[in-house]
Amino acid sequence: MTTSTHLLRRRRFLPLFVTQLLGAFNDNLFKNAVIFFVVYSVYQSEKAEAVFSGIASALFILPFFLLSALAGQLADMRDKAMIIRWVKLLEIAIMVVGGGGLVLAWFGIAVENFAIPLMLVALLGMGVHSTFFGPIKYAILPQHLKQSEVLAGTGLVEAGTYLAILAGTILAGFIPVEWAAAGVVITALLGYATSLQIPEAPPMVEAEPLDYHILRASVQLVKNTMHDRRVFLAIASISFFWAVGAVLFIEFPLLAKRVLCANKEVASLFLVIFSIGVALGSVSINQLLKGRVSARYSPPAVLIMALFVVAFQQVCSRFAPTADGHLLSVAEFLHHPLAPMLLGTLGGIAIAGGMFVVPLYAFLTTFVDKSQTARTIAANNVVNSGAMTLGALVAVGLGAAGLEIVQLILIAAGMCLISAWLGLLLYRAEQAAEAVKVEG
Template sequence: MINALGLLKRRNFLPLFTTQFLGAFNDNLFKQAMVLFATYAIFNDPKVEQSFNAFATALSTLPFLLFSALAGQLADSHDKARIIRIVKTAEIGIMLVGAAGLLVAHTAWQTTGVGLMLGAVFLLGLHSTFFGPIKYAILPQHLARGDVLGGTGLVEAGTYLAILTGTVVAGWITPHSAAIGVLIVAAIGWFSGRQVPPAPRLGPPIKLDLNPFRSSWQLVSATLHIPRLFLAILSISFFWTIGAVLIIIFPPLVKNVLTTSQQVASIFTGTLSVGIAIGSVVINTMLKGRISARYAPASVIAMGVFVVLFSLLVRTWVPAPAGQLYDWTAFIAQPRAALVLLVLLAIAVTGGMFVVPLYAFLTTTVAEDQTARTVAANNVVNSGAMVVGAGVVTAISMAGVTAEDLLFVVAGMCLVSAWLAQKLHRACDNGCPAADCAG
């Protein structure tokens, strides 16, 4: 296997990497700009802020639940590169809607602006629904088997570095600048998407089922009866539910508990992103290209420990004087600021170490003409779990449970993920069909 970073020099990988990087950057630039505007300029109630963030998260996840089956069918029955071009063209239109929302929300028509922004959030979820299966399923088609784990790790690392830059930039520019920026990035992504090499259908023709409920049920039932895939998908679903809860509670927690500005909120979200990117690279190095769940249980248990430690740290934080917020320089000057960021980074690193091998597992233990549908089935289950998680967060928040206490719920979910990952590792040892899966 060549060094994973060497894949970035290859014509069959670099355009895909660039396209998904720009898409993730743009998605998070817009969403973070919207969330920060709502948290710091519209609402002034921690419960309402968490509820709005939960609603936006559920709205962006709903398309995965409804349309992942169709997305998987299309990706396995058509040229994946052609679908990428169509999706990236649609992104330009979506960002026109989102940019209009960002601009209008700062006028007397604030409600209309918020509606446009939430509409763009839903459409961005739809965009990701159709692009998501492709960015993983295309890898076994373009790369040698020994390079798939490295390619998956780079895609994951690139995604989270894009999330990092998108969320940080959103905290430092005005909504007007964000509106212009998302349109420019969408145009660049359209161009890079056209450079992805062809990836034609491999298997027999597929008759598309346009009924989203029937096709989703059939897709999931056709995948989850395989024990190893069942365990992998459930493990990933718990991880993304954990991620959804953290994303929902962090902006209100940063504002109301740590009493810091929106720039610090972006730094926090960005720290999560860069940590997962680091974890993606670390686990690829530890496994040396082998696809295994060997380290997954320990990784997610460590993640739970760091989540508990983070909760304890924020409980002892000294808030800013009443009516004030720490800016980023004042935050960094606080005695425990470095420790808070290091623990947050540790949460993300261990999370990346947990989830990346599981995605590689999904794309290498099934036939190549079924990879997109397998990833799509994973997306359906993931999105369902995230929607449920967002609903639970909303209900718990309205009942008065604080963000600090919700972190203990996250830690408990880490233990469930570890149990599932351990079962997956044992199942893999007892007869995984992938020759390099045994760990």
């Protein structure tokens, strides 16, 4: 924790940390304001709500799949700080569009025909924003931090991201939609201001022509990155983790309304608990590993996560519907006898998840050459987005086919088992590589 505190006092880390924190906050303030408004104020059909939630998630994820290769090339071959500033400038324009959609929804003007499509366009735009910012926020760490600081820096970035998700989610669930419209624009302006303080991060390799053929570039990027077994296993493990996350995040608002008979503030509370848990797991794993980048604790962490997912599903299945379709407020929900167990199992899922994924991201940024870091993260984002899209499609498809929401949660537990197996293979490959190094 000392190293972490030290980093927060340094210009080589703090402006980047604040910039990514504001970006994650804005993503979630806008995305959740849109989803909560539509689910609770527009549609009254479980199927329509599930389809909209899936479409919104898919639109946000799609740019990661299509544009990560270009984002990785740019980040490795151009000054990373400069790219961040251009990306944050773009965020201002995107949030003006998205805020306009929220304002139209507030006034009730062409809600389904114009306001909602406008908000979905902005969600797609924020996906593009995050696609280009994502590789940089990890790739810049080995360039600005010492080797012994990278795990702590990665943990802080993850913790900060989820605390920002927490703040954005709380506000989205509790403030009026018109306040959210103003908030996303103001936050985008602040994000651009803090990005101006990030120190230069020139490319570590000579610039090469960019490949704008997104499909070919994506295939080549993943092919070039995944040839090393350890990188392949790390990316595969992270991808299954985010597929689990996609299923859970799609289901939370629907679960709150349809299964637990709770209002949008309770749905927001679930995301808050999840975000706090991941942040705690992200920071605590650095203490367990004492700054050493290793997948040692990843397999048991994700197995524990699977157990908590099953326990969470069992608790949810025991909630009885309220009379006359009444939606519980936060106060009423917290007085429910099963609420402590439900929130406890949800927190357990999140803490274990944070402990699982942070060392894997740190592994990707420290194992490869610094000139390849952004493209490695970009390749990871391509595979991650494919896994998340598949998870979202499976959740939406099974929901549309009539499978109960509470049963869909068990899909996440099954994905955790696959992640644990991949994490174990990675740790064994890590040990084998260390043994060869010692013998050499």
